[in-house]
Amino acid sequence: MKRLKSLLIATVLFLGTSQTISAQAKTAHVDVNEIISKMPAMLDAQKQLEKLSATYDAEYKTMAQEYQTKVDKYEKEAGTVGDAVNQTRQAEVQDLVKRITDYRDNAQKELQKKESDLVKPLMDKIKASITKVGKAKGYQYVLNLADLLLADGPDLTADVKKDLGF
Structure with a gap:
């Protein structure tokens, strides 16, 4: 009876250990930052x-x-023109400041939108490649290196680059 108990406990411990080892073996990492920084399409997007x-x-x-x-012109002439002209010029300068501010804000929004439009398809392509390579190699989890404190497991970065064609 004692022998059976010991055998049962040893079997449970062995199965638990093998499950842990198996789960660890199914995790890999990839450096998405390296991939995107060297991706030819991303370099073209950055140039655009x-x-x-x-x-x-x-x-x-x-x-x-x-x-x-x-x-500068209005400040030089402020003393030689009437109040009505100075008020008109002041309104003109305020309007110009508003146009400049609006232009700057719109330009920033358009740049952000353009960046999103260019980068999103590339990130989708990278994600699909990571999924493809990870599944082909039998991994259940592939983590981004940037999010890890310790990356001591298999690195799929080179495989993903190869799959993407660079």
Whole structure:
């Protein structure tokens, strides 16, 4: 009877240990940041965003220069023109400030939208590749390296890059 109990306890402990080992073996990690930073399509997207940003910056600088020129002119002439002209000019400057602020805000929103439109399909493609590679290699969980404190298991980054074609 004691022998049977001991055998039963040993069997339970063995099965519990093998389940733990099995669960650990089915987890891997991948470095999504490395993949996206080296992905050719992402590099093209970054170039597009930089070009669009440069266009917005140039227009913003032009508007800011126009503002500064008007302010300088109006300050020089403020003493020689009447109050009605100064009030009109003040309203004109305030309108210009509002247009500049609105332009800057809209440009930022458009850049964020463009970035989202360019990056989302790439992230979806990466996610699909990670899923494909992980399942092909028999893993139940594939974690992002950036979210891990310890990454001592299998790294699928190279396999995912290969699957994506770079």
